[in-house]
Amino acid sequence: MSQNKNSPPRTAPRFSATFDVNTISEIQRAAATGIYDIRGAGTKRKLPHFDDLLFLGASVSRYPLEGYRERCDTDVVLGTRFAKKPIRLKTPVTIAGMSFGALSAQAKEALGRGASAVGTSTTTGDGGMTPEERGHSSTLVYQYLPSRYGMNPDDLRRADAIEVVVGQGAKPGGGGMLLGQKISPRVAKMRNLPEGIDQRSACRHPDWTGPDDLEIKIEELREITNWEKPIYVKVGASRPYYDVSLAVKAGADVIVLDGMQGGTAATQEVFIEHVGLPILSAIRSAVQALQDLGLHRQVQLIVSGGIRSGADMAKALALGADAVAIGTAALIALGDQSPDLAAEYAKLGTVPGAYDDWQEGRDPAGITTQDPELAARLDPILGGRRIANYLSVMTMEAQAIARACGKSHLHNLEPEDLVSLTMEAAAMTKIPLAGTDWYPGKGGF
Amino acid sequence: MSATLEKQVIDLHTSTVRVLNSTLQSEDATGAWTILHPEGRHSLAVGLTAPLDVTIDGQAGYYAAGMNQRANVVIKGNAGPGVAENMMSGSVHVEGNASMAAGATAQGGLLVIDGDAGARCGISMKGVSIVVRGSVGHMSGFMAQSGNLVVCGDAGEALGDSLYEARLFVRGTVKSLGADCEEKKMTDEDLAILKDLLKEAGITDYPAESFRRYGSARRLYNFNVDNASAY
Amino acid sequence: MCGIVGLFLKNPRLQPQLGALTAQMLKTMTERGPDSAGFAVYGGAQHGQSKITVRGLEESQRKDFEAGVLAVSQKATFVFRDDHAIITCSDEAEPAVRAFVEGFGHGVVFVSSGDSIELYKGVGLPEDVAARFGLSEMTGTHAIGHTRMATESAVTTAGAHPFSTGPDQCLVHNGSLSNHNTLRRQLVRDGLSFETENDSEVAAGYLSWRLSKGERLDEALTASLSDLDGFYTFVVGTRDGFAVLRDPVACKPAVMAETEDYVAFASEYRAFAGLPGIEKATVFEPEPQRVYHWEHAA
The missing domain is CATH 3.60.20.10 (Aminohydrolase, N-terminal nucleophile (Ntn) domain)
Structure with a gap:
């Protein structure tokens, strides 16, 4: 040791919890560029989630069903309230709305193939309906969005259901921004935009605002489609009790409730991380709204935002949802975040599992891109098989749990089949804390 | 054309909007139709796909002739919000005033408004041509993507805010221009388009040369920090 | 909405x-x-007269209510419509009538007052x-x-x-x-x-x-x-x-x-x-x- 024996020990470098590495890099980035960070994907912070709930399996007081042998049905009918032709799904997990534009045509086709193989639906997005997507989706939900890019009455009539999008979990109250890199000639043509420019999406619909006008808009859509199609209304979770009540009063057949873990093609990071409710905290009040109106299970509730597994699906259903929708999870099933792409992610300055620059259109997996070479990497047939596999696994997982709880249909799961692991989850869901019959607020404070 | 000789009438005192729309949408519908006693009802003559001549004899509510394809609809009165919204083709002629969001997101066809149009006329328009004999309200042509908006009177605040490639023509005053909207030189091509539209709309008393042309300054086409305040 | x-x-x-x-x-x-x-x-x-609208008045309470108002404003007149009542009294008596209404209880709520307004909901x-x-x-x-x-x-x-x-x-x-x-x-x-x-x-x-x-x-x-x-x-x-x-x-x-x-x-x-x-x-x-x-x- 060459050091002076008498020098005192030095303080080890200490990092701030407040100014952590991500915060520091964001301040540095903001100062250097003068623009807020726009990225894809959903929130990355830790939030109360379905992991904070557990199921109570059957034993002596309740009797379980035999796995694979005894029936546990999974079918669901959506849109029974006013539509002449409700949607029938074989499994209560659907593919959420993601646009052609945000995703490549190959990715959209793969989602359609996979969903159709297991008897469920896919959803268009902010950019219209492609013939590939319609062709490969046995059941297709057509989104009706503020920007109305590609909105076409023929496609409206070709759809199996119509989803009026009011908001999205990643950014309730916000519009969108698809950066110029992804406005390829085909995307530009479908959206009537010049090529290569930033596409701004409105935050409000151009011709209605509020539930009283929404009611009139829903009636117009029904009149145009002969009252055949179920009308969904999609809201980002923020005031779910009121939003669900009002959407139902406005005449919705189905409510789609999207929590803040839901993904996006491109939004400000500040929006993704700081606006909205985690889906766990939103379901109960949405269900309460339906129950207060006497329409629970008559107006169906689809929840989304961070659904990853059959367990998440079973928990959402037990809390009162009729079905769930997946977006980010489906992209991962297609190949997003694959460790095989580590070298290519490194070129983009990231690693598998953290890739979120979906807005840039340079996705090495060929999913969130319009670059023909990158998009060609995704084989829609293989991709479709992966989606079908994943959806089947989710369904089997949910069935395994439901059978263990003694249910011959997933829809017979109920809140009393669950316990909360954390005080937060118990407070948000009114599911008692594990080992107790208590949740915060019960009995009053 | 002999089929049109027979006068086909739907009276909303004795019939319903549902019957009206399903009749006009049916594949058998042809010729000319008159809708009596509209009285401000909504969704009149929406989703039409055949080249019918439809006259709405009075006031229409929200979304009259919404998503029109090929039909020619005349409203002999005022129209409520979103008249001819998302029209694809055909024509809609409002003889009175139109409320807000007239021609919203419309992709084709011709919308003519003899009176004034309210706020956000031609919002997010995607290829339609709109001719307003009177004036238009604030935020008209907001995010207008393509097509033509002709205003013979005045335009309200923030004309053409965030617009893309739509052409805006105004004869009177413009209260203010929206973000990224600027006056452009009237080219020969512009003038030819304008003349055709005025002719199609039956407007002979305003010469095309008396209009000014507005369009996108294209400063917001790709994000630039120096324009941040305009977003 | x-x-x-x-x-x-x-x-x-x-x-x-x-x-x-x-x-x-x-x-x-x-x-x-x-x-x-x-x-x-x-x-x-009417010159010098005020109108007060109240709601939430059960039929069974009307008598007591009327008597109470008359105790502070002898010339007051009443129109009852469903659970609403319109009291007409002199401008001078208006504050006293209003105080009585607000103190009456039994779910009776003061709705409006003025020269000409009557308000129902x-x-x-x-x-x-x-x-x-x-x-x-x-x-x-x-x-x-x-x-x-x-x-x-x-x-x-x-x-x-x-x-x-x-x-x-x-x-x-x-x-x-x-x-x-x-x-x-x-x-x-x-x-x-x-x-x-x-x-x-x-x-x-x-x-x-x-x-x-x-x-x-x-x-x-x-x-x-x-x-x-x-x-x-x-x-x-x-x-x-x-x-x-x-x-x-x-x-x-x-x-x-x-x-x-x-x-x-x-x-x-x-x-x-x-x-x-x-x-x-x-x-x-x-x-x-x-x-x-x-x-x-x-």
Whole structure:
């Protein structure tokens, strides 16, 4: 040791919890560029989630069903309230709305193939309906969005259901921004935009605002489609009790409730991380709204935002949802975040599992891109098989749990089949804390 | 054309909007139709796909002739919000005033408004041509993507805010221009388009040369920090 | 989120029909607001006399109530309509009657007071609410009505519009305010009290607060453009007329019709369909941020 024996020990470098590495890099980035960070994907912070709930399996007081042998049905009918032709799904997990534009045509086709193989639906997005997507989706939900890019009455009539999008979990109250890199000639043509420019999406619909006008808009859509199609209304979770009540009063057949873990093609990071409710905290009040109106299970509730597994699906259903929708999870099933792409992610300055620059259109997996070479990497047939596999696994997982709880249909799961692991989850869901019959607020404070 | 000789009438005192729309949408519908006693009802003559001549004899509510394809609809009165919204083709002629969001997101066809149009006329328009004999309200042509908006009177605040490639023509005053909207030189091509539209709309008393042309300054086409305040 | 109607009669010959015309307008706005309805009818002002509207009065309480009012105002007269009562008393007795009403209990609530305002509201379909109070038979100079689709506050009678927070004043609102909680706290600190969590009641209270400082109605409405955030179409009733104001964005619908005989206001044209001579009316939409005001000559 060459050091002076008498020098005192030095303080080890200490990092701030407040100014952590991500915060520091964001301040540095903001100062250097003068623009807020726009990225894809959903929130990355830790939030109360379905992991904070557990199921109570059957034993002596309740009797379980035999796995694979005894029936546990999974079918669901959506849109029974006013539509002449409700949607029938074989499994209560659907593919959420993601646009052609945000995703490549190959990715959209793969989602359609996979969903159709297991008897469920896919959803268009902010950019219209492609013939590939319609062709490969046995059941297709057509989104009706503020920007109305590609909105076409023929496609409206070709759809199996119509989803009026009011908001999205990643950014309730916000519009969108698809950066110029992804406005390829085909995307530009479908959206009537010049090529290569930033596409701004409105935050409000151009011709209605509020539930009283929404009611009139829903009636117009029904009149145009002969009252055949179920009308969904999609809201980002923020005031779910009121939003669900009002959407139902406005005449919705189905409510789609999207929590803040839901993904996006491109939004400000500040929006993704700081606006909205985690889906766990939103379901109960949405269900309460339906129950207060006497329409629970008559107006169906689809929840989304961070659904990853059959367990998440079973928990959402037990809390009162009729079905769930997946977006980010489906992209991962297609190949997003694959460790095989580590070298290519490194070129983009990231690693598998953290890739979120979906807005840039340079996705090495060929999913969130319009670059023909990158998009060609995704084989829609293989991709479709992966989606079908994943959806089947989710369904089997949910069935395994439901059978263990003694249910011959997933829809017979109920809140009393669950316990909360954390005080937060118990407070948000009114599911008692594990080992107790208590949740915060019960009995009053 | 002999089929049109027979006068086909739907009276909303004795019939319903549902019957009206399903009749006009049916594949058998042809010729000319008159809708009596509209009285401000909504969704009149929406989703039409055949080249019918439809006259709405009075006031229409929200979304009259919404998503029109090929039909020619005349409203002999005022129209409520979103008249001819998302029209694809055909024509809609409002003889009175139109409320807000007239021609919203419309992709084709011709919308003519003899009176004034309210706020956000031609919002997010995607290829339609709109001719307003009177004036238009604030935020008209907001995010207008393509097509033509002709205003013979005045335009309200923030004309053409965030617009893309739509052409805006105004004869009177413009209260203010929206973000990224600027006056452009009237080219020969512009003038030819304008003349055709005025002719199609039956407007002979305003010469095309008396209009000014507005369009996108294209400063917001790709994000630039120096324009941040305009977003 | 709602439907609004208003009718201001220029021609006195129409006054006997005011209630019938208003009832018909209110009914057409049912889809916009099926939860509850309310209306204010102005008329019958008599020099030196005040009118007080109360609601929540059970039939079994009427006798006690009447006796109590008469104890503080011997010449008071009463009109009972369903659970509402209109008390007419001298201007001097008004504070005492009002104090009695507010102290009566049994669920009786003070609704409004002034020279000419009568204000009725209730839960249910607009047509039923109007019938319950016999709106069709009412007469007067002008009326304002509202049908409500509750947004963030409960479906209650208290939450129904119009809101009256000052003499002969009332307000109806279509839209949704975004800073009303802060504003309510400020107004409460200034001595106002509110009955509901409703954003529209805050708007009504705000205007009354400004009027109480001596501002004219048009000044108070102009000030609200900078102090009230969110979306709104307001119709404000006063003793002699009414005013209309829309927020700068003006997303919520509003349409007006004027003839030699009347000025009518509504959320949608449909409400005008049954008005006499409507086919010849001038129909227009109020511009955003502009105060429109109609008044009868005093």
